[in-house]
Amino acid sequence: GENVEQHPSTxxxxxxxxxxxxxxxxxxxxxxxxxxxxxxxxxxxxxxxIRSNVGEKKDQRIAVxxxxxxxxxxxxxxxxxxxxxxxxxCAASRGTGGYNKLIFGAGTRLAVHP
Amino acid sequence: DTGxxxxxxxxxxxxxxxxTFRCDPISEHNRLYWYRQxxxxxxxxxxxxxxxxxxxxxxxxxxxxxxxRPKGSFSTLEIQRTEQGDSAMYLCASSSxxxxxxxxxxxxxxxxxxxx
Numbered sequence: 001g002e003n004v005e006q007h008p009s010t011x012x013x014x015x016x017x018x019x020x021x022x023x024x025x026x027x028x029x030x031x032x033x034x035x036x037x038x039x040x041x042x043x044x045x046x047x048x049x050i051r052s053n054v055g056e057k058k059d060q061r062i063a064v065x066x067x068x069x070x071x072x073x074x075x076x077x078x079x080x081x082x083x084x085x086x087x088x089x090c091a092a093s094r095g096t097g098g099y100n101k102l103i104f105g106a107g108t109r110l111a112v113h114p
Numbered sequence: 115d116t117g118x119x120x121x122x123x124x125x126x127x128x129x130x131x132x133x134t135f136r137c138d139p140i141s142e143h144n145r146l147y148w149y150r151q152x153x154x155x156x157x158x159x160x161x162x163x164x165x166x167x168x169x170x171x172x173x174x175x176x177x178x179x180x181x182x183r184p185k186g187s188f189s190t191l192e193i194q195r196t197e198q199g200d201s202a203m204y205l206c207a208s209s210s211x212x213x214x215x216x217x218x219x220x221x222x223x224x225x226x227x228x229x230x
Contacts, residue, residue, distance in 0.1 A: 006156075034218070043118075043221040044157065044205070089156045100209070100217050101147070101170060104156030 002027045004092050006105025014113055019077045021108045023090035026071070030092040032100055033066060033073045038107075039086045047088075048075070080112045116140060118222035120206050126228045127196055134192045135225045139208030146189050147219060148181055150174065151203040160204075163189060164211075196229045203227075 003026040013019050025033075034049035050057045050064045050073065057064050061080075066073040073092075077084055087107045093100035119138045127133050139146050144165050149157035160179070162170045165186035175181075178196075183189040193200055203226050207219040 004156075032217075036221075043223045045221070046218055049218070091156070095217070100219065101159050101162060102149075102157070102219065103159070106154070107156050 002030075002092075002103045004090060004103050004105040006090050006108055008108060009106065010109045010111070012111045012113065013080050015080060015082060017080055019075075019080050019084070019110055019112075021075045021088055021090070021110075023073050023075075023092075023105050024071055025073070025092040025103070027092065027094065027103070028071065029094045030071075030103075032093040032095050033064070034091050034093075034102070035064060035075050036089045036091065036104075037086045038089065044089060077110075080110075082112050082114055085110055085112045118206055118208050118220055120204075120222040120225050122225060123223060124226045124228075126230065128230050129196060129198060131196055132192065132194045133196060133227065134190055135204055135227075137189045137191070137206030137208075137222055139187070139189070139206070140210075140220055142210070143208035143220075144186065144211045145209040145217065145219075146183055147207040147209075148189070148191055149205040149207065151205055151224070152201075157205055160191075193227075196227075198229045201227055201229045 005024045031052035036044035038044045063076040090105045091102040146163040148160040151157045163183040178194045181191045203224040205224045206222040209217045209219045
């Protein structure tokens with residue numbers, strides 16, 4: 001069945017360091033890969049997404065890479081700041097019928113220490 | 115606030131009772147999703163509406179669960195005969211229906227259900 005595995009489950013870094021979160025998906029028909037950030041007690045918010053026809057996308061300190069052959073995609077955060085501390089979720093979707101049923105990973109709790 | 119809203123934000127109920135949650139999507143978003151999130155896990159897809167039509171239901175959605183979107187605007191999720199295993203955060207998301215596979219889903223704050 002459809003499955004997304006996410007690693008690590010927790011990540012602790014010093015302010016200014018880089019953080020990398022990795023995901024693997026099982027459904028080879030997946031073609032849309034968003035990343036959400038969820039702060040404690042708040043709603044998930046989209047931070048970046050990538051489609052399968054693109055290998056890399058960057059937005060300021062955040063970048064996502066996609067390897068369709070290996071069915072891997074990763075989130076890279078550079079120059080981390082304490083406000084980056086949150087739970088990050090990757091997701092994958094087929095976009096079948098034009099809509100995106102998102103299959104989420106279990107999440108990575110990122111702690112950025114000053 | 116023009117984002118997705120959900121009510122109530124918290125619900126405590128006794129096992130066996132029925133509960134109903136409401137989701138108001140972003141205005142003019144024709145797509146609406148329900149997800150369930152348990153502690154330490156990512157959201158799990160429950161069901162999807164395109165306007166008023168319910169087009170997909172997860173196997174997670176047992177016959178005790180029913181969702182509606184009668185006029186293609188707000189949606190309700192009802193759980194009958196609640197069980198302790200139903201305790202979770204119920205999230206609603208909406209999207210505008212952009213074609214081509216990139217259709218950003220905007221989430222509501224969720225309804226946290228606790229079944230005693």
